[in-house]
Amino acid sequence: MSSTSVKPVIHVGVDGAWRDTGALEWALQESLLRREPLQVVHVIDDKLRHVPGWEGDAVDDASMELVNDVQKYLDESPGALDNEADLMVGPPARKLTQAAADSRMLVVGRRGIGTFKRLLIGSTSDAVVVQATVPVVIVPEHWKPSDHAGPVVVALDDVDRNVAVMEFAVAAATARGLPIRLVHVWDLPALYSWDAINVADCPLAVVHGLAD
DSSP, X not given: OOGGGOEEEEEEEEOTTHHHHSHHHHHHHHHHHHTOOEEXXXXXXXXXGXXXXXXXXXXXXXXXXXXXXXXXXXHTSXXXXXXXXXXXXXXXXXXXXXXXXXXXXXXXXXXXXXXXXXXXXXXXXXXXXXXXXXXXXXXXXXXXOOSOOOOEEEEOOSSSOOHHHHHHHHHHHHHHTOOEEEEOOOOOOOBTTBOHHHHHHSOHXXXXXXXX
16 A cells, blocks of 8 residues: 555544553554544444344444543543544444555554453454554553653564565654664474474584584
């Protein structure tokens, strides 16, 4: 996606735990840094309307109250940007990625729901990473702004897909006045029944000798 086609707005997905996930706080900080408004989206998963014991109207009312609370929080936040909160219905990951298409980025939170539960119900943050066409920022649970900032760490792989990652990292580091640290991890295979840790501890000449 070329920079000329990017809309200067940051999308952020929120749910009922928006005060705790840290995603909205991170997005607000980023919007102030970039001077670009937020578009906050809460998605009602239509399947909830058909869960036994749940009333569709109650789900809708609770979601509208959530969006109104978020909008009030945005209006009271500093920066005087035209931030908006919106409500959508459908598969959360798909709706979020569609709404954020061509925007600056999509920000979501990730809560520690456990591996087993994630296998059962899925993870919206994992799904948007796969589906999104824009940069995705996943903010860990309970993230809070900090006075201490380290370098921007960039993980690079050995395929030709690093250009967009580098461009995003350089922009983030430049805006914050921070250095960049590039990291590439090589998964060293076991050699002749030696495990990776033992091989990594060997002198370089010995490793070469085994490989030959």
